[in-house]
Amino acid sequence: MRIWVVLSVLQSEVYVMDGGIGLRHGVRIARTEWMRTRRQLARSSVVRAVIALFIIGTLVIATSIAYGFGAAFRSAAITLPVGAIRSLTTAVFLTLLIGFVQQTSRLLERLNINHLLTTVPARAVIIGVVLTVSGRAAIRVFLTASSIAIGFSLGMRAPLGIATVIIAVVGFLSLSVLSAVALSFAVDFLTTRSPRFRRYKTAFVVVAFSLLSIGMAVVIAGQVSIDLVWKWLAAAPTAWFVDLALVGVPRTSPKFFQSVGALGLVGIGIPVLVAATTALAERVWETEPISATTTHRSHSLVGEGRVGLVFDSRISQPTLTIARKRWLQERRIPRSLFMSGYLLVLLLGVTFPIFVAGEVPGISLVFLAFICAGTTGLAFGSDPIGTEYPSLSMTLTTVSGKQFVRGTLLSGIVTGIPITAGAILFLALWSPYGVVETLLFVVAGVGLCVCSVTIAVALGMRSPYSDIIPVPLPLSSATIYSEVGAGGFIRMGIMLGLLGIVCLPIFSSYLMAFFDLVSVGGIPTTAIRIGSLVLTTALATSVSALAYRRAVRLYDRYTLS
Amino acid sequence: MNDSPSITTDRLTKRYGSNTAVEQLDLAIPSGAIYGFLGPNGAGKTTTIRMLTTLITPTEGTAHIMGESITDRPAVIPHIGYLPEKPPIYDELTAREQLEYHGGLCDMAPSDIEDQITSLLDRFDLTDDADDRISTYSKGMKQKTGLIQALMHRPDVVILDEPTSGLDPQAARTVRDTINELAASDTTVFLSTHILPLVEEVATEVGILYDGELVAEGPPDALKERMETGEEGTLEDVFLDVTTDTTYDGQAEADPSGKIE
Numbered sequence: 001m002r003i004w005v006v007l008s009v010l011q012s013e014v015y016v017m018d019g020g021i022g023l024r025h026g027v028r029i030a031r032t033e034w035m036r037t038r039r040q041l042a043r044s045s046v047v048r049a050v051i052a053l054f055i056i057g058t059l060v061i062a063t064s065i066a067y068g069f070g071a072a073f074r075s076a077a078i079t080l081p082v083g084a085i086r087s088l089t090t091a092v093f094l095t096l097l098i099g100f101v102q103q104t105s106r107l108l109e110r111l112n113i114n115h116l117l118t119t120v121p122a123r124a125v126i127i128g129v130v131l132t133v134s135g136r137a138a139i140r141v142f143l144t145a146s147s148i149a150i151g152f153s154l155g156m157r158a159p160l161g162i163a164t165v166i167i168a169v170v171g172f173l174s175l176s177v178l179s180a181v182a183l184s185f186a187v188d189f190l191t192t193r194s195p196r197f198r199r200y201k202t203a204f205v206v207v208a209f210s211l212l213s214i215g216m217a218v219v220i221a222g223q224v225s226i227d228l229v230w231k232w233l234a235a236a237p238t239a240w241f242v243d244l245a246l247v248g249v250p251r252t253s254p255k256f257f258q259s260v261g262a263l264g265l266v267g268i269g270i271p272v273l274v275a276a277t278t279a280l281a282e283r284v285w286e287t288e289p290i291s292a293t294t295t296h297r298s299h300s301l302v303g304e305g306r307v308g309l310v311f312d313s314r315i316s317q318p319t320l321t322i323a324r325k326r327w328l329q330e331r332r333i334p335r336s337l338f339m340s341g342y343l344l345v346l347l348l349g350v351t352f353p354i355f356v357a358g359e360v361p362g363i364s365l366v367f368l369a370f371i372c373a374g375t376t377g378l379a380f381g382s383d384p385i386g387t388e389y390p391s392l393s394m395t396l397t398t399v400s401g402k403q404f405v406r407g408t409l410l411s412g413i414v415t416g417i418p419i420t421a422g423a424i425l426f427l428a429l430w431s432p433y434g435v436v437e438t439l440l441f442v443v444a445g446v447g448l449c450v451c452s453v454t455i456a457v458a459l460g461m462r463s464p465y466s467d468i469i470p471v472p473l474p475l476s477s478a479t480i481y482s483e484v485g486a487g488g489f490i491r492m493g494i495m496l497g498l499l500g501i502v503c504l505p506i507f508s509s510y511l512m513a514f515f516d517l518v519s520v521g522g523i524p525t526t527a528i529r530i531g532s533l534v535l536t537t538a539l540a541t542s543v544s545a546l547a548y549r550r551a552v553r554l555y556d557r558y559t560l561s
Numbered sequence: 562m563n564d565s566p567s568i569t570t571d572r573l574t575k576r577y578g579s580n581t582a583v584e585q586l587d588l589a590i591p592s593g594a595i596y597g598f599l600g601p602n603g604a605g606k607t608t609t610i611r612m613l614t615t616l617i618t619p620t621e622g623t624a625h626i627m628g629e630s631i632t633d634r635p636a637v638i639p640h641i642g643y644l645p646e647k648p649p650i651y652d653e654l655t656a657r658e659q660l661e662y663h664g665g666l667c668d669m670a671p672s673d674i675e676d677q678i679t680s681l682l683d684r685f686d687l688t689d690d691a692d693d694r695i696s697t698y699s700k701g702m703k704q705k706t707g708l709i710q711a712l713m714h715r716p717d718v719v720i721l722d723e724p725t726s727g728l729d730p731q732a733a734r735t736v737r738d739t740i741n742e743l744a745a746s747d748t749t750v751f752l753s754t755h756i757l758p759l760v761e762e763v764a765t766e767v768g769i770l771y772d773g774e775l776v777a778e779g780p781p782d783a784l785k786e787r788m789e790t791g792e793e794g795t796l797e798d799v800f801l802d803v804t805t806d807t808t809y810d811g812q813a814e815a816d817p818s819g820k821i822e
Binding site (some may be wrong): 003297298299300301302316317318320321322324325329332390391392393394395396397398399400401403431478556559560561 | 608611614615616617618634635637638641643645649650651652653654655658661662663664665666667668671674692710820
């Protein structure tokens, strides 16, 4: 009873006692943020119209299909796979949670918090955050879910179903958005309080992602039954919303306690999350962050030191300085560690064949080389303009294209080559291949690393200066400069596509080996494999040379227009 | 002051679509001159500076820095030091690292880099903070770091866009002294600022840009004389006279094409 009193007080404090002022300001904040996003995207009226048509079309199609299902279900032609829907609901909740946490994190970096906190009550800012996050994605999810609910219920001729499904969807979305906002503030709170957490936050995520990938490989390879995973997902409280939605749908058997449980989750969860978010937000905004690292020590960027001893006599000072600065930046803001996340999903290509074959097949080594090389390229080469942006006018008016591109390449390959070579050698210990083939693999991996960085720089030099904006580095408190819009992602796709083409010979030959082909056209696969490694290395070298020349030319012609 | 020009422009023009940012700009600035480049907001000063520093390409016309065409970036950049309005520095580095970075890029000898950093940090009273991250700096400290960076490789031409922005009076005085010393050592200083007393005090030559056109040019004293602002007149009077559409008594504006020579 006492807890209800406390929660009611907290809830009323947030929503009622300010007489709606918080809500009004919150709506204003959210509207402004939507407008800012719209203007940053700068979509033309034609593109906006096409998107609107696409959304309307999707909704109409979803409603029609749901209507058909509803009608079929009514005529007992099909049965509703409730168990699968329950599992799927939890999976959707987790996906939405991750997405909303990222959105909240980005939004909090974008907002001018100091201005808002000196203008409106903190609760208004929180409401604004929640509404902004809700507005961006939740409305789309809500519209889709509602149209499916309407279509299905009409097909079923059960209007009550529309109400219960919409109530369930609203509760589900409210809980996911509020959980995400609370989680985001909790992470921020830990970041401001724990230097260790702040420093290794990105690394935690990379490790978690790798473990997830291994977990997926284990499930896909059949080491753990997929049914068990589905069972876990269906048993989670988030799946109770399916029972709530089905209360108004005839000929289904929603579980009573689960339906009530879903209402309970909303009734208890929302006030608790609101209270937690308010408390965390106030602490985050009122606490001076503790620095993760010492901010009063300089590292030499010229002269001797380990790097100087190794490279000084071989590489020009401007080139070496570009690379040393890049490493120092990386040490302080681990931008590349975050970029590695994009390719971690491919770890499945490494782990899955291992679980299937019971040893390390060549195709796993191919995926590993691709991931290491691709990550190196993305991390050190893909956004040269964004990385240099704060000082770009100085860089352009100080060093030549050759020096800049060589420096950027150096920073990437000195970091990427030992990791690539080491990882290939390590995994190759459990592979059936001999020393020569393993060494050729390492050489190909090194070639791919160089190729990946050069392609990435050449493509990255095409980023227009005006498209670079400050953006928060996800999962960190740092702000980096990066290209806004789809351009960066398109370039990333092209870069990985080109790298994939360079990898094609080894990919095909080791895929054949994986499927136990002994020879193709009379040529033993061993010879094909060796030949493919040589061919990929040669391709990587040629593409690198072309991309290098292109990157230098683009740098020398780059303007701030 | 050496008479051979270190900066020349010939009908230098920059257009963005139908909007002309800089129109037919002709300049000839001798070595060792301190050229005060004035103009109201949006007059085209930054566009001109970006063209001179090779950061944007002109639509028409030509320009040369120390005889090198501004379309040949590798040839121009060894001659220039540039401080834009927002100092080009990295928040995540310390001032010492930032300056070492710049010195390394300029291929200066490590010992020379260290000497220059020590001397300039001391001159701008930044020694005690040199090993703190720039993210912890005030606006003025960032400005000082950017200024030191523009000067440390001893360029032939220093291009400064609002160099005293955010500086306290003492630091602003140091900037004025430094500019005078640079000119005395035959370095050309191209100084764009809104602080007219600074220009009045240090500039040997002044150019006023209005709506993309050079509407007045000459030594500060000569400008004041020619504009008949009288003995009590200031550069501010001249500036207002040539850059306002109507004069105080409501009479017709100064003709932008009527360049004062």
